[in-house]
Amino acid sequence: MGVNRDLKKATEAYWAGNLSQKDLLAEGKRLREAHWKLQKDAGVDIIPSNDFSYYDHVLDHIQLFGATPPRYTQHNLDPIDEFFAMGRGHQKPQMDEKPAVDVPSLEMVKWFDSNYHYVKPTLQDGQRFKLSQNPKPVAEFLEAKEAGVVTRPVVLGPVSFLTLGKADRGQSVDPIDLLQELLPVYEELLAKLKEAGAETVQIDEPVLVFDLPPRVKNAFKPAYEKLGNLGDKAPQLVFATYFGDIVHNIDVLQSLQNLYAIHIDAVRNPEQLEVVIGALGPKQTLSVGIVDGRNIWKTNFKKAIEKIEVAIQKLGKDRVLVASSSSLLHTPHTLASEKKLDAEVKDWFSFAVEKAEELAIIAKAVTDGPASVREELEANARSVEARATSKLTNDPKVKDRQAKITDAMFNRQSPFPTRISQQQSNLNLPMFPTTTIGSFPQTKDIRIQRNKFTKGEITAEEYEKFIEKEIQDVVKIQEELGLDVYVHGEPERNDMVQYFGERLTGYVFTTHGWVQSYGSRCVRPPIIVGDISRPKPMTVKESKYAASISSKPMKGMLTGPITCLRWSFPRDDIHQSEQAQQLALALRDEVVDLESAGIFVIQVDEPALREGLPLRSGLERENYLSWAVKSFRLSVAGVKDSTQIHSHFCYSEFQDFFSAISALDADVLSIENSKSDAKLLKVFVDEAYPRHIGPGVYDIHSPRVPSEQEIKDRIQEMLQYLTPDQLWIDPDCGLKTRQWKETKAALTNMVNAAKFFREKYAKAN
Numbered sequence: 001m002g003v004n005r006d007l008k009k010a011t012e013a014y015w016a017g018n019l020s021q022k023d024l025l026a027e028g029k030r031l032r033e034a035h036w037k038l039q040k041d042a043g044v045d046i047i048p049s050n051d052f053s054y055y056d057h058v059l060d061h062i063q064l065f066g067a068t069p070p071r072y073t074q075h076n077l078d079p080i081d082e083f084f085a086m087g088r089g090h091q092k093p094q095m096d097e098k099p100a101v102d103v104p105s106l107e108m109v110k111w112f113d114s115n116y117h118y119v120k121p122t123l124q125d126g127q128r129f130k131l132s133q134n135p136k137p138v139a140e141f142l143e144a145k146e147a148g149v150v151t152r153p154v155v156l157g158p159v160s161f162l163t164l165g166k167a168d169r170g171q172s173v174d175p176i177d178l179l180q181e182l183l184p185v186y187e188e189l190l191a192k193l194k195e196a197g198a199e200t201v202q203i204d205e206p207v208l209v210f211d212l213p214p215r216v217k218n219a220f221k222p223a224y225e226k227l228g229n230l231g232d233k234a235p236q237l238v239f240a241t242y243f244g245d246i247v248h249n250i251d252v253l254q255s256l257q258n259l260y261a262i263h264i265d266a267v268r269n270p271e272q273l274e275v276v277i278g279a280l281g282p283k284q285t286l287s288v289g290i291v292d293g294r295n296i297w298k299t300n301f302k303k304a305i306e307k308i309e310v311a312i313q314k315l316g317k318d319r320v321l322v323a324s325s326s327s328l329l330h331t332p333h334t335l336a337s338e339k340k341l342d343a344e345v346k347d348w349f350s351f352a353v354e355k356a357e358e359l360a361i362i363a364k365a366v367t368d369g370p371a372s373v374r375e376e377l378e379a380n381a382r383s384v385e386a387r388a389t390s391k392l393t394n395d396p397k398v399k400d401r402q403a404k405i406t407d408a409m410f411n412r413q414s415p416f417p418t419r420i421s422q423q424q425s426n427l428n429l430p431m432f433p434t435t436t437i438g439s440f441p442q443t444k445d446i447r448i449q450r451n452k453f454t455k456g457e458i459t460a461e462e463y464e465k466f467i468e469k470e471i472q473d474v475v476k477i478q479e480e481l482g483l484d485v486y487v488h489g490e491p492e493r494n495d496m497v498q499y500f501g502e503r504l505t506g507y508v509f510t511t512h513g514w515v516q517s518y519g520s521r522c523v524r525p526p527i528i529v530g531d532i533s534r535p536k537p538m539t540v541k542e543s544k545y546a547a548s549i550s551s552k553p554m555k556g557m558l559t560g561p562i563t564c565l566r567w568s569f570p571r572d573d574i575h576q577s578e579q580a581q582q583l584a585l586a587l588r589d590e591v592v593d594l595e596s597a598g599i600f601v602i603q604v605d606e607p608a609l610r611e612g613l614p615l616r617s618g619l620e621r622e623n624y625l626s627w628a629v630k631s632f633r634l635s636v637a638g639v640k641d642s643t644q645i646h647s648h649f650c651y652s653e654f655q656d657f658f659s660a661i662s663a664l665d666a667d668v669l670s671i672e673n674s675k676s677d678a679k680l681l682k683v684f685v686d687e688a689y690p691r692h693i694g695p696g697v698y699d700i701h702s703p704r705v706p707s708e709q710e711i712k713d714r715i716q717e718m719l720q721y722l723t724p725d726q727l728w729i730d731p732d733c734g735l736k737t738r739q740w741k742e743t744k745a746a747l748t749n750m751v752n753a754a755k756f757f758r759e760k761y762a763k764a765n
Contacts, residue, residue: 001516002031003333008520011054015088021080028054032140036149038353043360048202049144049151050137051327054080055087055519058164059106059119061156062086064137065185066130069122069168075101087119087519089702104674105702107166108518110611110650112206112243114294114330115525115567117518121165125173129185131192137201138192145197152238153198155189157205158182158227159219164207176216183226190227190234200260202238203227208252209244209265211616221255228258236260242289242326244615245269250279257281266307267292267325273307277314286311289325290362291355296331296513296527296569298350299358301365301380308366322363328352332513332524345508345529348387393573395505395531398582405581409588410633412665414641416691419667422642426600427553431761432715432729432754433484435694437648437670438557438603439496439734440474440489441743450494467492471546477744478552482751485553485601488546490736496559496605497567501526503538504586507568518701521737527569528579534586537593544597556599560647561587561631566608576612577627587635595639602643604636606664607650607672607733613657625660632664644668650733658683670694672732674714681721693722696732697753698746703738705745711753724761729754 001007010027013019032052039047053060062068063083072082072090081090089105107120137153144151162175162182193201207216228237239256240263246253247269253262253276264276266288273288280286288311290304311320334353338346350358361376370377387393412419453463474489493499501507507526514522539556547554559567561583570576587604594602609628614621636645647666661669673680673695681695697714698706718727729750735743 001333001514001522002034003337004512005514005522007031007054008522011520015084021078024054024080028052029143032143033147036144036147036151039356040149042353042356043364044356045363046200046321047144047149047151048154049140050153050155051329052140055084056108056117056119058121058156058161059083059087060136061161062106062119062121064132064135064189065161065182066132067121067123067127069106069124071103075099075103077101089699089704091704102704104699104704104706108701112209113611113613113615114243115515115517115523115608115611116330118164121161121175122168123162123165123171123173123175123178124168125171127173127178127181129178129182131185131188135189135192137189138196141193141196141198150197150199152200152202153193154202154204154240155186157203157239158186158223159216160205160207163210163212163216174215176219179219179223183223186227187230187234190230194233194235198235200238201235202240202263204240204242206240206242208241208246208249209615212249217249217252220252224256224259228256238263238285238287240287241265242293243268245272247272247275248616250275253279257284259284261285261287261321263287263289263321263323265289265325267294270307273310274314277311280315283319285319285321286315287321287323289323291322291324291358293324293326293328293355294330295572296349296351297572298348298380298383299355299362300384301358301362301377302384304362305365305370308362312366317367320366322359322366324355324359328355330515331355332510332515334512337512338510340511341508344386344390345392345527347383348529349527351513388573393530393571395533398506398531398533398585401533401585402578402581405585405634410630410637412637412639412641412645416665416667419641419644420692422640423600423644423667426642427485427644429484429553430758431724432727432758434729434751434754435483435485435555436478436487436731436747437696437700437734438487438490438555438605439493439736440477440487440491441738441740442491442736443740446470446491450492467542468545471542472549475546475550481744481747482755483552483747485555486546486550487555487557488542490557490734492542495523496734497564498524498526500538500559500564501528501568503536504532504534504583506530506532506582523567525568528565528571530571532579532582532586534589538590540590540593540597540599543594543599547598553601554599555601555603555646556591556594558587558590558594558602558604558635560604560606560609561635562612562628563606563608566612577623577631580627580631581634584631584634588638591636592638595643600643601646602636602639603646603648603670604632604666605648606632607648609649609660610657611650625657625663629660629663632666636666646670648733658687662687662689666691668692668694668728670696670728670730672696674699674732681718685721692726692728694728694730695722697729697750698731700731700733700735700738703742705742706749708749708752708756711750712756715753715757719757724757 014024086106092101094100108117111118141153165175167173237259238261239259242265291299332351335351361373365373449466452458470491471488478486514524517523543556561580564583565580644667646668648670650672697711
């Protein structure tokens, strides 16, 4: 994104019509060259290319391989506009002789267990692939070469590309069956990269960390026999995995000895190192991912060097590469931008630029000996020791409260049937109740006023009056729209995790620590540095005020303990279950205070619950689900039966952890669902899920406005799997990133669709 989120600003200006395509492409080129130079100046020897994207790297490959679904190609859009249409939808009225365009975006899901989202390859029966006319990996390799940097191009591997994809709606193809169609395109791409001068190419196959179906697992050997045996026609291949271990698929690795090198994540799973070394061919190189690409803590040089030395002792220096565990996409740009961080904690951190420097230091230490970087090693040891002994990390009061948790604190007073009866009497909601997921558009004026308040340019009283006026406006709009359960709109909140972190002990915050979540959407994760507690109420004032001016039930909005944990940079010195429990106790106090203030619908969002699920089945996954579910229940179980608890989930494959969803015991569950096949809801039928569900009826990640009929069709489809008494009607997610015009239009259509079914079922009864 750049040091100041430069790419975000450029793409959003382009979408708004305020930046030309030429200027957008020029800004992309400037950023790529700046990032290559940063790595070169840091002392990194092997610098990647083709790791830049205007939206998403998997989406790049969809276009690269000619796998764009026909509904996008039929409009003859410019390639970059077609690219953005797949990522965020495209809606344009008829102009002169140009026909109208109205296409939704492709499905977007989480990238493994990270908070990054990728666009899912969506494939057709009889799918054909064709390399794009000016292949992006080749163009960017040549661009770097012209800038004086010889890079290693990075591409997503064929097995992962297909495995992470799906059949389009109405299609039945199993993506992995398309492997033989796809491989010739990879051969052509590799040949073009060789012709351009690339000596090595990194092919990412991260799906190897999964428990794979036999058909997928067996696809690796023939695929890489073909790609790895191209000889002088192609560059040497570096086969890269990350985010987990590959020991359970070690037989696959043993079949890849024709490849130049293997990369593994030795941060997540250092214990796999010796097993992988034993599976290498006699001449294969090992790339050891020893600098964490997913967190912001300084690398412990002593421990990292010890791990690298294990590989060197077995393989020799000439067959070992020092690398980051994964792409540095998941870390902020540079610590140098942080002028306000406390000096003590700042010394514990390392962002992307600093991690590049760490790689160079570790590599020099193992190549030229520790004496060559003695000052750096000694400074690192002091930082590690200072953090371990700091008083900022431990709060005896928090530990004491955790020790006093009882089993009863995890359970609501009564089962769901008793609760829902009391809630209906208390709330008096109609059939097919409508609500939103929490946030409403954060306008430029809101951001300006928040910035003024942060800088001390307006008083707390002035800012509070501004927020109250925003809440008044949001309540009035919901009244005009005819929604059934209101929200206060969250105008005072900067981010759904940061806002809470700023009101809890144990957190610190950056000024420029942005990371990409999807497209141009960036988040600034807070950092957990110590034990967590809640000094005072965090949201009660705004929710209580909103309820006082509302004619309908007002929903309190909180972010759940697992999401607060997962969407922060967590501590790495204590287990995440302990951090989640501390967050749950803080949120429990907030939930009880909201109820005492007259808020009888409380939503505790857990969009990151699925994201945190260990990538493989087994004891680790079972343990995670146990402590994650208990953390959620601990946070909400302190209320009366008549108070309705909601929770929200982002795009998830519910079959992977449905028992955990049911065990949460939330009264109402809202889920992002608009871009998924409604058949995914079948799991709720199969498992006889008894509580209420609100599958999203339209995509909020796109500015596109769905028609009323489109929403009716979605509801009708949902009613094949859910009962009318169960079904809530809501958007996919919060509306923070949308504009008011499209928000009002979409919600009007949504409310009208709900009223249609309300009347239909009222007549039937």
